[in-house]
Amino acid sequence: MTELLAQLTGGTFMFTLITGAIVFATPYALAAMGGYTSERSGVMNIALEGKMLMSACVTAIVALPTHNALLGVLAGMGSAILLSLFHWLLTQHFQIDQIISGMAINAISFGATNFLAGKFIDQANNQIPILPLWKNPFGQNQPFQITIFMLLAFLLPVLLAYYAARSRGGLRMMAVGSDPEKARLIGVQPRRVRLVALIAAGAFTGLAGAMIVSNAGSFTDNMTAGRGFIALAALIVGGWRPIPSLLACLAFGVFDALQLQLQGTALFGVIVPSPVWQSVPYVVTVIALAGFLGRSRPPAGLGKA
Amino acid sequence: MRWQILALAAGCVGLIILALVASGSNPVEVFGKLISGSFGTPANISGTLKETTPLLMLGLGVYLALKAGLFNIGIEGQFIVGAFTCAVIALRVPGPFGMLLGVAGGTVAGAVWALPAGWIRAYRGGHEVITTIMLNNVAALLTTALVAGPFKDPTDESPTTASLAASSQLHPILNQGGLQVSAAILIGTACVFALAWWLRRTVAGYELQAVGANPTAAKFAGVKAPQVILRAMCVSGALGGLAGGLQVLAYDGRFYQGFSPGYGFDALGVALLAGNSPIGLFPSALLFGVLQKGGTSIQFLGVPKGITYVILGFLIVIAATVRYRKVKNHD
Numbered sequence: 162m163t164e165l166l167a168q169l170t171g172g173t174f175m176f177t178l179i180t181g182a183i184v185f186a187t188p189y190a191l192a193a194m195g196g197y198t199s200e201r202s203g204v205m206n207i208a209l210e211g212k213m214l215m216s217a218c219v220t221a222i223v224a225l226p227t228h229n230a231l232l233g234v235l236a237g238m239g240s241a242i243l244l245s246l247f248h249w250l251l252t253q254h255f256q257i258d259q260i261i262s263g264m265a266i267n268a269i270s271f272g273a274t275n276f277l278a279g280k281f282i283d284q285a286n287n288q289i290p291i292l293p294l295w296k297n298p299f300g301q302n303q304p305f306q307i308t309i310f311m312l313l314a315f316l317l318p319v320l321l322a323y324y325a326a327r328s329r330g331g332l333r334m335m336a337v338g339s340d341p342e343k344a345r346l347i348g349v350q351p352r353r354v355r356l357v358a359l360i361a362a363g364a365f366t367g368l369a370g371a372m373i374v375s376n377a378g379s380f381t382d383n384m385t386a387g388r389g390f391i392a393l394a395a396l397i398v399g400g401w402r403p404i405p406s407l408l409a410c411l412a413f414g415v416f417d418a419l420q421l422q423l424q425g426t427a428l429f430g431v432i433v434p435s436p437v438w439q440s441v442p443y444v445v446t447v448i449a450l451a452g453f454l455g456r457s458r459p460p461a462g463l464g465k466a
Numbered sequence: 467m468r469w470q471i472l473a474l475a476a477g478c479v480g481l482i483i484l485a486l487v488a489s490g491s492n493p494v495e496v497f498g499k500l501i502s503g504s505f506g507t508p509a510n511i512s513g514t515l516k517e518t519t520p521l522l523m524l525g526l527g528v529y530l531a532l533k534a535g536l537f538n539i540g541i542e543g544q545f546i547v548g549a550f551t552c553a554v555i556a557l558r559v560p561g562p563f564g565m566l567l568g569v570a571g572g573t574v575a576g577a578v579w580a581l582p583a584g585w586i587r588a589y590r591g592g593h594e595v596i597t598t599i600m601l602n603n604v605a606a607l608l609t610t611a612l613v614a615g616p617f618k619d620p621t622d623e624s625p626t627t628a629s630l631a632a633s634s635q636l637h638p639i640l641n642q643g644g645l646q647v648s649a650a651i652l653i654g655t656a657c658v659f660a661l662a663w664w665l666r667r668t669v670a671g672y673e674l675q676a677v678g679a680n681p682t683a684a685k686f687a688g689v690k691a692p693q694v695i696l697r698a699m700c701v702s703g704a705l706g707g708l709a710g711g712l713q714v715l716a717y718d719g720r721f722y723q724g725f726s727p728g729y730g731f732d733a734l735g736v737a738l739l740a741g742n743s744p745i746g747l748f749p750s751a752l753l754f755g756v757l758q759k760g761g762t763s764i765q766f767l768g769v770p771k772g773i774t775y776v777i778l779g780f781l782i783v784i785a786a787t788v789r790y791r792k793v794k795n796h797d
Contacts, residue, residue, distance in 0.1 A: 207595065255474065257786040260537050260595050264734060265786070269779030273485075275772025280489040390599055397596060436611035443600040443607075447582060450592030450600075459593070 178418050180305045184376065186414030188213070188369040190314040192392035193399070193406045194321055195365035199245075200401060201325065202358035203338040203351065203462040204252055207263035208244070209366050210389025211270030216241040216370025218274035221289055221380035222281050230290040230375065237374075238367030244270065245363030253352045259464050271383060278380055291375045310372040314410075317365065318403035325403070334358055338460040394446035401460060413442045471787045478780035482773065491769050500774075503763020504756040508644035510763075515651055516717055518755030520545065520709045520729045522654040525736030525747050525754075527705035530661060532737055534698035535678035540583055540598025541706040542730020543605030547579045548572035548707025550609045553627050553714045553721035554617060556634045564634055569711040576707015577700040579605060584699025588692035594699065602730065610723045619720075626722035636716040650716035655748075657705065662744040674698050706730075728775075732758070735782045741789070754778070 192209045199206040216237035224233025244266055251262040295307040325331040333354050336344040341351040366389070373388065374380050391413055399406030420438035448454060486493045504514040524541045531538035538544075552572035556564045583601060586592040614625035621628075640647040665671035676684040677694045685691050709729075714721055732754045739753070740746035761774035 205595075207599065251783060251787075255471070255787045257783065260539070261734075261738065261782060261786045264539065264731065265779040265782045267779075268731060268775050268782070272772035272775025272777075272779065276485065276489070276770045276776065277772075279770030279772065387603055390603060393596070394600060434611040434615055436607035436614075440604045440607040443603045446600045447586070447597050447604075450590070450597050451582070451586045452590045452592065 174422065176299075176305075178415070178422060181418030181421060182411060182414040183311060184414075185417040186410045187308075187311050187314040188372050188388055189392045189395055189410035189413055190318065190407050191310065191369035191372065192366050192389055193396045193410055194317045194403065195362035195369070196393055196396040197321060197401065197403055197406060198334065198358040198365070199355075199362040200396065200463060201338040201460055202334045202355045203341055203460060203465055204248070204355055204359060205259040205263065205464050206248075206362060207260065207390075207393065208248055208266035208270075209362075209392050210385055210387065211267035212241040212244050212363060212366035213370035213373065213389050214274050214383065214385045215244055215270045216367040217374035217384055218277055218282075218370075218380055220371040220374050222277060224289050224375075225282065228290050230292045233289065233375075234292060234368070234371040237371040238364050241367030241370060242360055242363035245359040245366075249356050249359045253355055274380075275382055278382065282380055289375050289378055289380075308372070310368060313368060315407070318407040322403040330354075330357070335460075338462050341462045341465050391442050394442050397446055397459075398449045398454070400458065416441050471784070474787060475784050478784060482777060482780070485773065485776070486769065489769070491767060496764050496767055496769055496773075499764050499767055500756070500760035504760040510759065512644065512646040514752070514755045514759040515647060517758040518751050519648065519651045519654055519716070520713050520726075521732055521736050521754045521758075522651070522747060522751035523657060523705055523709035523712070524729055524733030525740065525751050526654070526658055526661060526744065527702040527709070528733045528737035529740055529744060529747060530665075530674075530705065531698055531702040533665065533678045534674045534695060535681065536584075536587065536695065536698060536702070537595050537734075538580070538583075538598060538699065538702045538706075539595050539730070539734065540580060540601050541702065541733050542726055542728070543598065543602035544576035544579045544703040544706030545710040545713075545726055545730060546602075546605045546609055548576040548710030549714045549718075549725055550612065550710070550721045551575035551707070552711030553630070556630055556715065557628060560631060561633055565636065565715055568634075568715065569708060572711025572714075573704045573708040576710065577704040579707070580699045580703025581696075584696040584703075587699065588695040609721070609725070613721060613723055617721075624722065627720050629720045630715070634715070635719050636712070648716040650712040653712060654709070657708070658744050658747055665744070670694075670697070727758070732778065735778055735785075738782055738789070739785045753781075 192213055195212070196206050196209050219240035220233040220237030223236035224230055227233070248262060248266055251257045251265075252259050292309050294309065299305060325335055333344070333349050336347075336349060337351045337354045344351055344354075369388075369392070370385065373385060377384065392410070395409035395413055396406050398409040416438060420435050423433070423438075424435055445454075483493045486496055502510075504510055524545060527541050527544070528538050549572065551574075552568035555571045556568035558564070559567055579601060580598075583594045583597040586597050587594040610625060613627055617627050619626055619628040636649055638646040639649050639652070665675060673684070673689045673694050674697070676687065676689055677691050677698075681691050684694075718725070736747060736750045736754050739750040757774045757778060761771045764773070765771055
């Protein structure tokens, strides 16, 4: 026990934990913000996972042969935006149930990335170039890199909170998501607002996917591995508000980093298997939905026409 | 609207053909392989029936929940939990009694796994789709931890339980010239007819459909909607668990990490394509079975299996534009 305590309070442990948590939380936060804009405008978005996966795949396909990180990220974001436009077409024009459309997009994305990766990614050439970053800001012996994704992940929630509360566009987004009928009466067109919200969601989830694939260095099948659902969970635990959602993402990131570091370490005499650690965010979300973590209120117009 | 749906369908088909051509495959050849891979030989037919079995039962579970106005995305998790429970029980208790106990245990486990989602939806107002997505992930992670830990077969490298003894497995009732038909698909068929009867002829079944059609009206007619929702979710979960148990006894003979290749998602499509009558589940489950089985065959042509999931997704989208649209149309 004392050994464990010494390890926990040691400088490197805390440093690795915090930096690890930030790396894990970044794609969660970016994707959660995508969920925020779409759900606040009334479109339920369980397709975050699929959009991230698509972006990760397309980023790899474009960045590998061109050796251009920026081009890769932009292409990835573009692919996620395309999926979002399809999502808009299905939910707003064809008025399909939003759960069905979300699940369908996830399936299409899972299949399409498997197909595209199998056909268009050269497995031998698999070092994805990364965007310029700030290498080792804490000195050579503290290996950590600050990427543009991390800065965006922390900036976006603040900007979005301000946007939703203060700007005309943001207030319209909130109005449409709370009561599309009344929004329509005051002359706001829900479809148009949702189009913008979904394009933003595509861009944010696209960033998240690009971050995941450039962090890993190569694309593998289903590499997002449920991160889109954790982002959705963070959005819910954060009560559909940007900054609390960011905090939830960070908390889930800490869990991931902790799990990675405590692997094989006995905690109070038992070795907790890593899948148990990994299921914590999901369990927390179920408890939050049961209303045991304070009332978490979804946007009132979620899923309405 | 009709021509727009046709345009959407044409766009989907065109996109798939385009993807195949762009990757250097012949779409006609790929489609032919999909069919011959699922019906070409008796062994292929057996394989297709094997894939169809869980899809039929899970589709039935989703269908039942849909009738009550619920989306049971959690059928995947209920299937996994049921399969794991059944495997563990059948490994401990040998013979037919163990099999019976295993299937019963799997069914109960599936219902229990659906319980929180049903309860939260019925009494706390939390959306069942989100809770079941979360519970699916928990089910996959926890069973992985269990088959990698206390229930792992020590002689095997990968996380799996030991294989069931031959006496604890459900053997094919028909085994002729490579064609194998398991009792599991008959049990699934019986379940479809039983539930069709239950929905049409019992008070509970009527109440379930009433809540699904209009919860407010059902409430004023004296139906206790929360109870009905909880019951529907648990029965749906029980079907998922039963399907998992039968999958272990009839086909796999063990439980392992990654047990379900996404049957839960396919089941949603099966239920959506089935239409208004439970009988529609048969052709719909068969179609998805063909895509699962034939999808493995097209890999021999160098076409990644992923393309079948794209086809599935498009099929679901098109089915939903025809059937599951919101009535109102503004703007």
